[in-house]
Structures are given as structure tokens and as C-alpha cells.
Amino acid sequence: MPAALFPPFWRVSDTGYALEEAGFMSAYLEFSGISKSYPGVKALSDVSFGVRKGAVHGLMGENGAGKSTLIRILSGDAAADEGTVRIDGETQNYQSTRDAFDAGVVVIHQELQLVPGLTVAENLCLGRFPATGGVIGFSAMYEDVRRKLQLAGISVDPTRKVAELSIGERQMVEIAKAVMLDARVIALDEPTSSLSSRESEILFTLIDRLREDGRVILYISHRLDEVFRLCDSLTVLRDGRLAAHHETIEGVTREQIVSEMVGREISDIWGWRARPVGAVELEVDGVHGEKLPVPASFEARKGEILGFFGLIGAGRSELLRMISGADPRAGGHVRVGGVDIGSGQPAEAIRKGVVLCSEDRKFDGIIQGRSLEENILISSRRHLTRFGVLDLRQEGQVAETFLKKLRVRTPSRRQDIINLSGGNQQKVILCRWLSEKGVRVLLVDEPTRGIDVGAKSEIYDILYQLAEEGMAIVVISSELPEVMGICDRILVMCEGRISAEIKRADFNEQSILAAALPDEASAASVG
Amino acid sequence: MTTSIKKLILGDQGLLVIFILAFALVSLTVPNFLTERNMLGLLQSVVTVGVIACTMMFCLAARDFDLSVGSNVAFCGMVAVMASNATGSIFLGILTALAAGALVGLFNGVVIAKFRINALITTLATMQIVRGLALISSDGRAVGIDDPMFYQLALSKFLGVPTPIWVLAALFVIFGFVLNRTVFGKNTLAMGGNPEASRLAGVNVDWMRIWIFTLQGFICAVAGILLASRITSGQPNAATGLELSVISACVLGGVSLAGGRATMTGVIVGVMIMGIAENVMNLLNIQAFYQYVVRGFILLLAVLLDNMRSSAIGRR
Structure with a gap:
């Protein structure tokens, strides 16, 4: 001390x-x-x-x-x-x-503020380049930065471009910036x-x-x-x-x-409860594509919550994206209730009852600048229109119903979605798919990323309710306790293949982790 | 006091407030402004820009851009005149022109949506191609109209108001409805807000873009026909620089170039502000050369205001 x-x-x-x-x-x-x-x-x-x-x-x-x-x-x-x-x-x-x-005062945000095309030292000296007559003394700058980084205990090469650094290393550079400014x-x-757990430890x-x-x-x-x-x-x-x-x-x-x-x-934040599981609802048969060359096959049943666990980059998101039509498939079939859903666009999959809540809410989930109401109704409003003309009154009712049902905290349904917290945004995306008619398979990629404890258990509760109503739910999560907590069955992926299938009765941290890790990888980098 | 003024100007209806103030100001200070004759003349003068602004609004709201509108207007005017002359039927001439305009738009849309070429580049190319076609078809000369009935499109009046103004008003109403009350409009705004999220939510983004550009081409033809009728001939050099006036009017009206934000009232006000500025300068006998400078400054001012407005919303 x-x-x-x-x-x-x-x-x-x-x-x-x-x-x-x-x-x-x-x-x-x-x-x-x-x-x-x-x-x-x-x-x-x-x-x-x-x-x-x-x-x-x-x-x-x-x-x-x-x-x-x-x-x-x-x-x-x-x-x-x-x-x-x-x-x-x-x-x-x-x-x-x-x-x-x-x-x-220096705040280091989740989105880092570094210039990717410049080197570490250039980023650190940006705005205060050591220059004589406008000419930067590069060797002195690199020497100076190297010494300061060493003093701070940060092992990043100052001559490397920020674009080449891992996210963990970039964070170090941000912190170095704060230190050099004498924050x-x-x-x-x-x-x-x-960050991976090893990177976190360094931090x-x-x-x-x-x-x-x-x-x-x-x-x-x-x-x-x-x-x-x-x-x-x-x-x-x-x-x-x-x-x-x-x-x-x-x-x-x-x-x-x-x-x-x-x-x-x-x-118990998971609150898992047993429920009847019905017939096979989703059949994935040999699906493969550019980012996932090995054909993958699995089934999910009505009322079942199936979990996908694996390291980041194991191919879980790629697989779900291909199933939902978000990315093109090179081959394989997806059947829902025995009917092939074709190989087209998300619009086609949605009409056949397969929907995806994607991983990156900000990039491909929410529509910034538009109201909650519009975000919810973007897909399901086709059931409410006549000759393409909207029924605003009915749309408002639908939006209100689901906002209330999922307990989204907002002053109004006309609020811009960008003003909501992550948990509430995730709920709005769920509202979008709940308001759709005839959803049979719900694919959810990292349902609770960046969401706090209270909202998490609310989202789990929604998933259980949907499963009880007979939906087949497939969940991807990188948090082992979460997958083990909420799923009825887990498929583990490792380097683009499904490496294990484990039933709830046999859930066990060691065996799931072992199946997720490639042979030569160290256990330290579990993401 | 000052904060309430700030609130009014930077609020949702800020542009409308400024417009009303400006209108009242020029009505009181500029002689001959608020007369029936001048008002009709003013409305006549904004018809071309106003008509195209309707669809340009969709284009911009969907995060796209269309530079080819000016050329397309001239081209469609030429087609209308030449086809009317060739077939001896004004009706067929108009039909041909509408088809030609829509075809140019369709071409834009397909290239942009299916071949994934940047809208700015694509329409910059078609702008030149289509202008070239207009020049080639007439050998660079204006083409007169054989049947004087063609003039009636622009000259005829209903309830004392010329037809083109009625057309403009109708299009404002129709596209205002389409933007706010139809799936097409809502999907356009959603696409502009976040194209990838919209695609994953089941919006057929490619189709939407093709439709938007086709519609834009079609509306260019409407404007081209009205313009040809008014200037009593097909002019291959007509409407040069029109694309910039239209985009200016839209931006003035609060349409975001980043997509996802547009209102019909805003666009109407934007069109009117541009029109009034020009009209007033004409009434005051300000030389045309100076008018360019003033127009540029008005645009800059509007964008500045818009910027202040969005940062005011952000800080709240």
C-alpha cells in the first residue's frame, strides 16, 4: 500500500x-x-x-x-x-x-480512440510531436516513447502500426496515453x-x-x-x-x-426450469460456406433451448448467420418442420419462420435514428398493411404490447432507439421478432453481451417463455456459466467443427472446455 | 428570452419557423413580392426542382445519391418532343418519355444495387452518358414541337392556377404519404439508418434501391415533359446543374446526407426557400452572378444550422 x-x-x-x-x-x-x-x-x-x-x-x-x-x-x-x-x-x-x-482526466472508452494507420509512438505523441521547425525527430520520439512505455511496464513496440495490434495491445496504448499525459x-x-483472460491479466x-x-x-x-x-x-x-x-x-x-x-x-440468475421438448423443428444438414468450409449438421427440437459454446472464431456465429440467410451458403440444407427454407436472403428465412438476433447489435441489429416503434415493426408490419399502406394505429398498439410484455424501460415508443441502454435495445430486437407471426426457430447470438445482471435474467425469462410456447431456440454464448445455466443441450464448436454434444444432465465445465479448445492451444485464452 | 428563441430555431420545427419569418419579412419589405402574379410565378419557377426533390428525398434518405437528374430531365424532354413529333401523338410522346426516364433510373438502380458500384460514381457516369444521348439525338440543337397542344401542358390552368403547380402539389402530397404511411417509405428510412440491420430484418435492400432509382428516373421524366412544354421545345442543354439545386433544397429541408432522416414538409420548405431567394433577388434586380454567391451562402447557413440542431439534440 x-x-x-x-x-x-x-x-x-x-x-x-x-x-x-x-x-x-x-x-x-x-x-x-x-x-x-x-x-x-x-x-x-x-x-x-x-x-x-x-x-x-x-x-x-x-x-x-x-x-x-x-x-x-x-x-x-x-x-x-x-x-x-x-x-x-x-x-x-x-x-x-x-x-x-x-x-x-482521461476516460478510456470501449471504442478506442486511436488512429489505426499511425504507429504506436505517433499515436502517443499526436498533437505534441517533438519537432524542430515542423520536422519530426523520429528517432528521438521512438526512443522517448520506448523508455516511457518501459517505465509504465507496457510491452508494446512503439514502431508498430496500431492497425496491427490486438485489441488488448491497443488498450495498453490508450492507457499509455493517459500515463504520458500524466493523468x-x-x-x-x-x-x-x-479482451481474452490473458490480456485482461496484463491489464x-x-x-x-x-x-x-x-x-x-x-x-x-x-x-x-x-x-x-x-x-x-x-x-x-x-x-x-x-x-x-x-x-x-x-x-x-x-x-x-x-x-x-x-x-x-x-x-439464481439463470432460473432454468424443465419443460417438455417436442418433435424436431430445425434440421441443419451439411451447411457450409466461405467462412465455414466444413459442413455442419445438427437438429433442434420444439421447446428446446440449444446452446452453442466455443472460443471466439470457432465458427458459431458464421453457422447461425448462414442458417438465417445473413451470409450466403455454399451448400447444405436447412429444414424447418420438414420444409426446406431455400437458400436465399434473410427475408426468405423470416417468412419461413427462422429469425436471427445477431451478435453486433449496433452494426446489424438496431436502426439508429429511428423510433422504437419502427425498429420493432420493420419486419412484422407487412402483416398489418393493405396495399403497402400502413395502419399506424394498429402499429402503435403492437409496439406498445410488446414493449410492455418485455418490460422495455422507455418514456415513449417514439423514442430514438439510440437513447436506450444495451439491455433495452436487445429487448427491442426481441420485440421485433416476437411481433412477427409464425416464428418457429429463434437464433440468438450472444443474447446478453454488455447487458447487466437484472436485464439478463429478464432476457433468460423471455427465452424460457418462448421455448414453453413451442419455439426452438438456438443460443450462442461465450460465457460458459451462461450456456450451462440456460441451455437444455450444448453443442461445442472448435475450429469450424462441431466437436461435442452434451446433454444438460452431463454438463460439466471441464468437458465442455476441453471440447472447445484446440489440441495445442493453452487454456489461458478462453474468450 | 434568448434561450427560448434558440429552442424555437433549433427545435423540430425550426426550419418552418425561419421560413415563415423570412416570408413575412420579404412580404413586408420587397415591393411586388406578395402579389398573385408574383406568387404564381414563384411557384412556376420551383416546379422542376420541387418535382425532383420529391424522389431525391427518398434517394438521400436511403443513403444514396443521384447526380444524373439534370441530364435525365433534358433527355426526357427531348424524347417527349421527338416522340410526339414522330408519332403525331402527344400522348404517345409523353408515354415514351416516362418510359425512357424510368429506364435510365432502372439502369442506375441495377448498377448500384446489383453490381455494387458507388451511387455517386454510377450517377456521375450516367449524368454524362444521358446528356450525351440528348445531344446526339438532336445533333446538339433545340427541337421544336409540331403540335401546339403540347404547350397546353404548361399553359393550361385549373381554378386559375397553372397545371404544373397542381402537378407539383399532387406530388408533394403523394410522396409525403408514401414516405410516412407506406412500407416503402419506412423501409427507405430504415435502410438509410442502418442498411445491414435492415437487410437482416427482412428488408429487400437491393430491390428497394432499384425501385427508388427507377422512381427517381420516372419523376425526372415528369419534370422534363413539363419543362419542355414550358420552354416550348426540347433543349439538350436544359437543366444543367439541376442536380445540385435539388440536393441543396433537400439538405436545406433537413434531409440527412448520412441517410435515415427526411420529412416532406422539410423538403417543401427547402424548395420554397431556394425559390424565394431567387425570386427576391430578381425583384430587387440583383445580377445573376451575385445570385450564385447568395445561394451558396444560404446552403452553407442551412447546413450549419442543421449541424447545430443535431448537436443540440445530442447534448440534451
Whole structure:
């Protein structure tokens, strides 16, 4: 523990009063009475807490709890309606992100902000190139950056292009940027969401080092184990309010945090329940294509939830995309209820009852800039039209029905979908397919990626209901506990082949993992 | 006070507010502006741009672009005149022109959707090809109309208002309906918002694009026929630079070049603002050369305003 963590000795006494005062004095980053409203939503109301110097502070909460808004206020991207941010006792009055930057606040977003075509060193020196008369001293720059990276314990070659780096390495470069700017406060927004566990471990070591340097780290994550591994203290937000603040993380339990986040006890987030499984509904027979050369075959039954597990790149998404017509098939057949669905476009598959909720919501799920209503009805409205003319009243009713049924939290169905949290966006995509008539097979790729605990169990519940109604559901997930928690049967994929089939009664972490790993690969890189 | 003005101007109806203010201002200050004769003249002058803006709006809303409209208008005007002369029937001439326009649009659509060539490049090419065809067919000269009945298309009046203005009004209503109340319109906006998501949601994106361009070509023919009737001949050099006026009017009307955002009222206002600016400058005897500069600045100002509006929405 660095010395700066401890208050001066004369303040340390047995009386609670002095200790309390010390704790207050040592709050280096302080939010007090922060409130912020968006039209129809109170994003934050009266949030106050402090973070000590040299602490890694966890910021947790469901999507939509107000974490992102708080970070936007900290980084000058949005202005608080009320309340102040203080750093080292100074009240910060940002007009822009630039001001926050100058005050030593660096936020590292999920989408990294690096120029892919430039080298690591060029990225790090962007805006402050060491130049004489406009001519950059490259050798000096590389030498300087190399030394600084070494000091920070980051092993990335400064002469490499950022485009060639892995996502983990890019994250290191972002952090290096923060370090070189001598940032006092570094906020990391779900930094491990696209890292392998080995890369995550390197990141954690780096964060430990930053802590020892006496910086303040705000760490936002949905992953409880990471929070326990890294954080010294913790704040939980719920519905824009401070739900809990833990000065120290010792003695805090997982269950406690989860219930603070959702505001109720969640004993079993999976909530799996047995249900009758009917006849074969989906038959996939020798499907293959450009990205998945080995023909794959499997079946899914009515009322069954079939899981696909595997490492990233094992071919699971590629397989489901070919089944749903999102990517072209080179060969093979897909039959639903014994009828071939043809080999065409998504439109054809949808009419035959096969729909896909794809992995990348932002890229190929939601339609930005359009309302929830339109996002829901884009496909199913063909049942409501006459000669191509819309029935707006009926459309509104359908949208309302499903928004209510799936408990989407939104002020209005006319809201732009971009304003919703990830969990609610995912629910809207599910609404899209629930409002379709005659869906028989639901393919879901990573149903809960980037979604918080409370919304997760709601989405599982929806899947169970649909299965009970007789749909065949195929789920891809990279989270082993999730696949094991919600599926009736698991197919494991490894390097483009289905390598194992395991029934719920035989679920076992070791055997599933073993089937997912290629022979020579190390167990460390489970994505 | 200032914040409420800001809200009004940057709000959803901001453009309409500005339009009404500007209209009131010029009505009061510019002599001869608010007269029946000038108003009809003003509307006549925006017919070509207004008609094409209807379909250009769909094109832009779907994240596409069409530069070939000016050439297509001239080409279709030529076809209408020449086919009328050759067959001796104005009806057949018009029919041929409509088919020719739609064919050019269909060609654009197929190349863009099926051969996956960028819309900007494709229509830049057809813009030149079609202009070339118009010039070749008449050897570069204007072609007169044999049957004077052809003039009646532009000259005839209904309830004291010339037919082309009725056509324009009808198209505004029809395309406003198509955009807001039909699957075609909603799918167009969805495609512009996120083409890949729309495809996966079952929208036949290729088909939609082909249809949009075909429709655009067809509407160019309508504009071409009306224009030929008004200028009493087929002019191979007619409507040069029209594509930029149309796109300007749409952008002025709040249609996003990034796709996914368009309103018919916006486009109407955009068309009218361009028309009024020109009309007022004519009434004030401002030289044509200066008019270019003013038009450019109006466009820049509109885009700037639009930018401020979307960032105001973002910050809220």
C-alpha cells in the first residue's frame, strides 16, 4: 500500500470522528450532489461520493443506472444540471472535454480512440510531436516513447502500426496515453469486454501499477470477479441514485452487490426450469460456406433451448448467420418442420419462420435514428398493411404490447432507439421478432453481451417463455456459466467443427472446455 | 428570452419557423413580392426542382445519391418532343418519355444495387452518358414541337392556377404519404439508418434501391415533359446543374446526407426557400452572378444550422 493512502499520523486515532474526517480529507476525486436530466429521464439525481488518491474505485450498476452519464460529466462531455466535481479540492468547471483533459482526466472508452494507420509512438505523441521547425525527430520520439512505455511496464513496440495490434495491445496504448499525459484521474469503461483472460491479466497488472503511482482509477465493469480482484472501494448506482458506497471492498459479498444493483435479491440468475421438448423443428444438414468450409449438421427440437459454446472464431456465429440467410451458403440444407427454407436472403428465412438476433447489435441489429416503434415493426408490419399502406394505429398498439410484455424501460415508443441502454435495445430486437407471426426457430447470438445482471435474467425469462410456447431456440454464448445455466443441450464448436454434444444432465465445465479448445492451444485464452 | 428563441430555431420545427419569418419579412419589405402574379410565378419557377426533390428525398434518405437528374430531365424532354413529333401523338410522346426516364433510373438502380458500384460514381457516369444521348439525338440543337397542344401542358390552368403547380402539389402530397404511411417509405428510412440491420430484418435492400432509382428516373421524366412544354421545345442543354439545386433544397429541408432522416414538409420548405431567394433577388434586380454567391451562402447557413440542431439534440 502506498503511503499516500494513509492520512497523516496525527489524524489517526481511536475516535471515529477523526477517522471520518481523515477519510473525508483524503477524498481526491469528489462528486457532490450531481444531478442530470435528459428529456423524459432523470439520469442522475443527487449523487455524491469520494475516491481516495491511489485507489481503484469500482463503479457498478445496471445499464441505464447512470454510470455512463456520470463518466460523461467527469470527462466534460456533458454538463451536470446540479452539483460539482472536485479534484484535489479544486472545483472543476469544464466547458468541454478538452478542459477535462487539461485537468488531468482521461476516460478510456470501449471504442478506442486511436488512429489505426499511425504507429504506436505517433499515436502517443499526436498533437505534441517533438519537432524542430515542423520536422519530426523520429528517432528521438521512438526512443522517448520506448523508455516511457518501459517505465509504465507496457510491452508494446512503439514502431508498430496500431492497425496491427490486438485489441488488448491497443488498450495498453490508450492507457499509455493517459500515463504520458500524466493523468490524475483515469476512468476505464468496461475495458475487458473484448479482451481474452490473458490480456485482461496484463491489464490488471498495469492497473495495479497505476494505483501505486497514486492515480485515481474509476473502473466500470459488469464483471464481479474483476471488481473483487482490482478495486479498493466501490460505488453502486441504481436508477440514477447512489445505491451503495463501500469505502473498502473487504467484507462485501457478491450477493450484496448484485442485490444493491437490482434493488432485490436474485438467488439464481439463470432460473432454468424443465419443460417438455417436442418433435424436431430445425434440421441443419451439411451447411457450409466461405467462412465455414466444413459442413455442419445438427437438429433442434420444439421447446428446446440449444446452446452453442466455443472460443471466439470457432465458427458459431458464421453457422447461425448462414442458417438465417445473413451470409450466403455454399451448400447444405436447412429444414424447418420438414420444409426446406431455400437458400436465399434473410427475408426468405423470416417468412419461413427462422429469425436471427445477431451478435453486433449496433452494426446489424438496431436502426439508429429511428423510433422504437419502427425498429420493432420493420419486419412484422407487412402483416398489418393493405396495399403497402400502413395502419399506424394498429402499429402503435403492437409496439406498445410488446414493449410492455418485455418490460422495455422507455418514456415513449417514439423514442430514438439510440437513447436506450444495451439491455433495452436487445429487448427491442426481441420485440421485433416476437411481433412477427409464425416464428418457429429463434437464433440468438450472444443474447446478453454488455447487458447487466437484472436485464439478463429478464432476457433468460423471455427465452424460457418462448421455448414453453413451442419455439426452438438456438443460443450462442461465450460465457460458459451462461450456456450451462440456460441451455437444455450444448453443442461445442472448435475450429469450424462441431466437436461435442452434451446433454444438460452431463454438463460439466471441464468437458465442455476441453471440447472447445484446440489440441495445442493453452487454456489461458478462453474468450 | 434568448434561450427560448434558440429552442424555437433549433427545435423540430425550426426550419418552418425561419421560413415563415423570412416570408413575412420579404412580404413586408420587397415591393411586388406578395402579389398573385408574383406568387404564381414563384411557384412556376420551383416546379422542376420541387418535382425532383420529391424522389431525391427518398434517394438521400436511403443513403444514396443521384447526380444524373439534370441530364435525365433534358433527355426526357427531348424524347417527349421527338416522340410526339414522330408519332403525331402527344400522348404517345409523353408515354415514351416516362418510359425512357424510368429506364435510365432502372439502369442506375441495377448498377448500384446489383453490381455494387458507388451511387455517386454510377450517377456521375450516367449524368454524362444521358446528356450525351440528348445531344446526339438532336445533333446538339433545340427541337421544336409540331403540335401546339403540347404547350397546353404548361399553359393550361385549373381554378386559375397553372397545371404544373397542381402537378407539383399532387406530388408533394403523394410522396409525403408514401414516405410516412407506406412500407416503402419506412423501409427507405430504415435502410438509410442502418442498411445491414435492415437487410437482416427482412428488408429487400437491393430491390428497394432499384425501385427508388427507377422512381427517381420516372419523376425526372415528369419534370422534363413539363419543362419542355414550358420552354416550348426540347433543349439538350436544359437543366444543367439541376442536380445540385435539388440536393441543396433537400439538405436545406433537413434531409440527412448520412441517410435515415427526411420529412416532406422539410423538403417543401427547402424548395420554397431556394425559390424565394431567387425570386427576391430578381425583384430587387440583383445580377445573376451575385445570385450564385447568395445561394451558396444560404446552403452553407442551412447546413450549419442543421449541424447545430443535431448537436443540440445530442447534448440534451
